[in-house]
Amino acid sequence: MINNFTEHQGFEWIDLIDPTAEELTGVAEKYNLHPALVNDCLQPDHLPKYERMEDYAFIIFRIHTHNNVVEADTVQELTHKIAFFYSSRFIITVHRRNHDLILPIVELVKHEKCSNTLDLLNLLISACLNTYTEPLSKLAKAVDYYEEVVFLRPKKAPLLKGLYYLKRKTDLLKRMLILSFDIIDALDSQEGNVNTRDTRDLYVKHQSILDALFENIHQLLAIYFSVSSQKTNETMRILTIFSVFFMPLTFIVGVYGMNFEFMPELKWEMGYPGVMAMMVLVTIAIYFWFKRKGWL
Template structure:
């Protein structure tokens, strides 16, 4: 579907938005604006990563935005984000995306309907800023998820499969962080000395802030996973320590019982009148001696 948001007669530049375009529609736009076939191929690929390149007489940009329709266990770039392709010159702006993007309409309302932008550079800045802001809400949700899992790890409240949940948090954080790293070139090309202004500086500041947020989330997730495995290992060691203590108590007692359980004819202790209570007393003394030894060593 093709929509025209701005025209040269009213805004001074053209803005054409294509939602899930057909081959005929995209070819017609490519012919009208002399777009290179490699750019058309890239813009139609749903899994393409962020990029910035200058092709002939226009600039071609791909950036990705977070999708609110992602399922809770989504952990890939395609599942978590949607792609928006952008063809940009001082004369026109063409945006191409496969699904409806609310941020496009939001930018259009502020930049066009309210006469907020007088050139395509301003419009480009608004679009990239809106794309970066889509990563803000998921960062807050991921931070809350980390707080929840941290509480469960350290307070030993096993209410949920902690390791599985931490895996998906880690995957989402890594995906977002990777996308931000790949998007650096776009921000760097927009905020150049020649076209630098308060809006491009604000865009770079927003990018740095989002990058720091996800860097911190990545570090905190790694530390929490490390703590989880350390605590799990500590619990295993505690269980093994208890089992070892029990085995130490019963090994000498088992030895005594095994000796007097042998079927030899000539074992004089078996004929003693006080043989049984004497052996029980010896076993009790052995148990108390082991207990006193463990106490002295601080193992109990």
């Protein structure tokens, strides 16, 4: 579907929603778009890019989806692609589905709030960046939750799986923003433009949040493995202490369980209580030895 939102504004905004091959080819021929860039529009998993041609620029920006699946961890599950062809005469946006961010900007254009294509592109990129605001807030809350569980409720349910998906989402979103830097840098290339500077500030804010989340998650993973290792060591220590107590007792029982004919203790009337007393004394001696060493 092809929409023309700015027929009488001095520039054109052509919005293509899930275009057919014929629609895309017709627009490409009309505006002399490079076939390789048009082909990039059709790749659903294409990463963010900025490419400057002779008389226009090509941008691919990935926006965050409304996908609330906890275990989403791929580019296509977490983000959608919007392609832009931008010049002083026109802006062409290409995307596969309707996005909520488009309609408010259409209203601004209809009320002549955009005087040129740079203002329109800035509004679109800013709206794309804003799709990351709520997901980053949720990621921050999730990290706080897992931090509380690691430190205060270590027996709470599976942490490692949740931390894995948090790490994957943070890594992916961070990579999307890093790859989008050229787009923001090109957009804010003119000094004194307050609107594009605000967009850069929003980009830097999101990047700072992701950097902090990325560091916190790695620290949580390190702490989690450290605590797990400490628990394992504590369990092994207790088992070792029990085994040290029972080793001499097992040896004594093994000796007297051989039942040789010429074992005098087997014929003694006090043989059994004597062996039991010896086992108690050995146990007490080991206990005090451990206390003296500070192992108990």
